[in-house]
Amino acid sequence: EPLHPGAQPTLLDTDGHRITALLTNSPRWHGPFLDARHRARGRCENRIKTLKNTGLGKLPFFDFAANQAWANIAALAFNLVSWLQLAALPHGHRAKAWDIKRWRYRLFATAGKIITRARRNQLLLPESAPEKDLLKLLLENTARLKQVLPPAPG
Template sequence: MRGIAGSGHSQFLDVLHRSHAGVEDRVRTNKAMGLDNLPSASWEVNCGWMLAANLASDLDAWVRLLTLHDIEDLADAEPTTMRLCLYHLPARLANHARRRWLRIDATWPWAQAFTTRWNRLTQLPPAT
């Protein structure tokens, strides 16, 4: 990087490589969320697929940031681990007395992490 003061120092190169590693991590996550395989030969269908995959990746990142920041196993988990632990929920949604009840299997090892995440999400202030 010619012309930038301090660009020959090891600290500058370390910061540059660390920021690029973060970008590569997000690209890898986006590929795992559906951008690895486009479903069609049609440009319009693939645009919709890319939009949906990017929305899923953004939602996953925000859920981690807002609700899973202090849960050690899940804060930096891969998308496949998140699918296994929290997104494929072994539960049943029931209606009773005009309310909805989510009945989670008590023996499921990630039940506490899911309820913590759910409680934190429902306690967020509404967007203005």
């Protein structure tokens, strides 16, 4: 197949083409179908890796109920970060491709201070915060989504 735009050629690529081989014992052999199935499996494995990095890699307690609560909180954190990437970031933003570790070290570790002035909460961030603009963008977009979405029943 021809190299995709921006792909780096390797030593084995010849004349701008990449040679790929697929060995399978699948009874249904159709190249594009098998390629799509393989890519879906890769996305699934990335989600599993992200869940492990969120907290499911090690269960810290001896008690089953405590580990169950830990797993629920880890799944909730994973869902919240996925939701932020899908709904609160504009299309093509660089943070959409970040894994959970980068979110944790670049964004969630940013120190800030919440103050109340004139009955309104404000978040103060230091000028030297590396992802200050991204945090402001996320807060603005989640506030905008809150206004657009219908209120929860009950």
